[in-house]
Amino acid sequence: MNTQEVIITWATPVFFALIALELLVAKLRGRRVYHSSDAINSLGLGVISQIVAVFSKLLTLGIYAWCVQRLAIFALPASSVWVWVSALLVYDFCYYWLHRAGHEVNILWAAHVVHHQSEDYNLSTALRQTGSGVLLGWLFYLPMAIVGYPLEVFVVVALIDLLYQFWVHTELVGRLGWFDRVFCSPSNHRAHHAVNDKYLDRNYGGILIVWDRLFGTFIEEDDTDPPVYGTRSPLRSWNPLWANAEVYWATAKDAWHARRWGDKLRVWLKPPGWRPADVAQRFPKPDFDIGRTRYLPPLSRGLTLYSLVQFALLLGMAVQFLDLAKHLAAVELVGYAVFLVLSLTALGALTEGRRIGLGLEFARLLATAAIPLLSGGWFGVPHLDGPVVVALVAVALASALALGWLAVSSAGREGSEKAIPG
Structure with a gap:
């Protein structure tokens, strides 16, 4: 297991522990900072970004490695502490310009918009990442390769910069005094995610907010003008494929x-x-309305619980996918990736309360049962023990029965409500 995989392995349970802590603190303070469908959508988009990363590493890291080997001006030693410290600073500087360009150039915004679509601002939003940023984002880090920062140094400082930004996505941490003046902080990043006129396109720093102060893009959060989150062209969908495609389209x-x-x-x-x-x-578009009603299709408590359970199961499959990716055959790897992405899309349609969502979810459950039943295995696992096959089929069947019962119950309640006069 390489350094990058070790860091991700240790960071993932910490992420979910902190999300649980944020939920608890919010409840104790009497605040609601999470909505289940929004959180499922954000985390699902994070899963898809990791699936895409499995296939895109060859492009991004391969190009970087080639440039270091053939174009580097200096041979910087990975054993030097100063190489690591300076690499983190240079990476954060490059990230500032990538992030800024992502808000100022439409083709880059088409990728970055995914991170801004949520109308909630919480730790799940931090994990809401694009699946298409790999197309052009790597260009902004090539100066590091040309200077001569080794690939292993680049990979680790990139992860450090990314992991740091997780904790700033919360409404529960207030002002931090001098820290806010030097570093990217929850207060600074709340302003960045806001669609209010005064906050628009500000505070791009990843770790350091100093870059924004130097280049004139800093703004302080104003308590008299609280941030409103989302985008100026609201997504209004829980479909992860559409979330990645909407601006391109x-x-x-x-x-x-x-x-x-x-x-x-x-x-x-x-x-x-x-x-x-x-x-x-x-082809006119409606003017932006900051007072718009947020997108939150009604979903019964039963279907909400069902969606959370199914997402947890899909998350477990995604973890298995990432573990198998190191040695899975290309055809099986692509097949598993397609299965996971389509499964998350079906779950998104279900949480939108759309009729087609029920059909897609039933189809997903049928596929989940059919794969082990007909093949005797699973993606990357050619032979499963009989009890395991039975368990997989039983879970899919129980899920289908529960979904059918919940759908009938929801339809019955809606019919009763419509029948009540007044």
Whole structure:
């Protein structure tokens, strides 16, 4: 197990322990900072980003390693403490510019938008990550390779920078005095996630907020103007595939409709929200309303509990996928990845309260039972003991029965409510 895998292995249970602690503290303070469907969506997007990372490491780390070997100006030793300290500072500086570009260049925003879509602000939001950031994000870190920072140093400082940012995604930690003036803190990052006019496109720092102070993008959180979270074009969906595709799709449509060839290119490179004049005139969009009703489709308590249980089971499968990824055959790896992504998409449709969600979820449960029943194994596990096969089929069958009962119960309650006059 390499250093990166060791860090992730130890960090994951800590993440969920801190989420549990945040839930407890919020309850003791009489606050609600989590909504189950939103949290499932955020964590599901984090799972998908990790699935994508399994396939994208060859591109990102491979390019970095090639540049270090052939283009590095210096041969920086991984044994030097100063190499590690300076690498973390340089990485954080590069991250600032990537993060800033992610808010100022539409094609980069199309990837980064995933992290901002939640209308909640809690520790699950920190794990809400893009699946497409790998396409262009690696470009911003190539200067580190050219300077000569070894690959192993780059990988570890990248993880440190990312892990640090987890704890700043909370509403339960207030101002921290001098710390807020130097480091990215919960207060500073709350302002970054806000859609209020005064906060828009500010506070990009990963570990240090000093970069924002140096380059004029810092703003302090204002208690008289509390942050409102989300995006100015709300996602209004729990579909993780659509969450990753929405801005790409909207931009592609604007590019298609634009009459001038220059506008077809500029729509990708201009800041988010920019549209060619002729497109905006022919296909107007509603103005942003900060007082909009948040997206939260009603879901019965039973279906909420069902969704949480099924997500926990899928999370266990995702952990198994990441463990098997080191030695699983390509065909099986892709198959398992597709199964997990489609499963999370089905669960998203179910939590939206859509009729198609029930059909997709029943289909997912059928596939979950059919795979071990027909093959005698599971992805990456060619032969399962008989009791294990029976257990997998039994869990899928019990889930289907529970889902059917909950669906009938919910439909019955809705029918009764409609029948009541007034």
